[in-house]
Amino acid sequence: MIAVLSDFDGTITKEDVAELLLQEFTGDAWREIERLHERIGTRETLRREFALVRATKEEVLTAAERLARLDPTFPPFLSFCRRQKIHVEIVSEGFDAYLLHLLDRWGLDIPFRTNAASFDGDRITLTHPYGDPTCTLCGTCKMGRVLELRARGYRVAYVGNGISDICPALEADLVFAKDDLAALCRKHERGFVPFRDFGDVQRGLADWR
Ligand SMILES: [Mg+2]
Structure with a gap:
């Protein structure tokens, strides 16, 4: 059994939607916090960045829909996985609010684990239903999901592009990496398959099987 666990922002989408939203609603203010990301962890980075945002849920979703671009090779990749009985999860x-909205707009039905946003007027607060109680570095514990799937008998391929993808990449059976994740894999001497889009991932998986 094979499972593909994938990051969403900048991996399934062409750009990072959370970053596009931060740029839209805070200008460059979020970038100063982003520079601390690797040092203070993803959870604290998100908390500080989204505390700067003043936007209602409707404004956030409208902007997400206008700004987000799906990697056009992802839907055919998903069809390939369904044909091959490969489990796919994000x-x-x-x-959750923009992931649900975008996946729905794009007609993609995929299970996902992400942070939960609650909106109070123009304020957004994030909580972490999939956080690891013993580690506060991340909001969603991506590595924990790799371990759970493996415990259920899957070989796990991980696809990602960012700092928050290094923990699961270190545990996965196969890694597809680009951008910051590729640099971190090199730093940690973690072997990976470089990819540009899901066409590359599909070819890599076909070889792996
Ligand atoms: Mg990403």
Whole structure:
């Protein structure tokens, strides 16, 4: 049994939607916090960044829909996986409101684990239903999901592009990496398959089987 666990922002989408939203609603203010990401962890980075945002849920979803671009190779990749009986799941450090909205708009039905956003007027607060209680570095524990799937008998391929993808990448059986994740894999001497889009991932999986 094979499972593909994928990051969402900048992996399934062309750009990081959370970052596009931060840029839209805070200008460059979030970038100063983002520079601390690797040092203070994803959970604290998100908390500080989204505390700067003043936008209602409707404004956030409208902007997400306008700004987000799906990797066009992802839907055919998903069809390939369904044909091959490969389980596909998303693990994300974004949040539920825009993931649900975008996946629905794009007609994609995929289980996902992400942070939960609650909106109070123009304030957003994130909580972490899939956080690891013993580690506060991340919001969503992506590595924990790799371990759970493996315990259920899956070989797990991980696909990602960012800092929050390094923990699951270190535990996965096969890693597809680009951008910051590729750099971190090199730093940790973690072997990976470089990819640009899900066409590359599909070819890599076909070889792996
Ligand atoms: Mg990402």
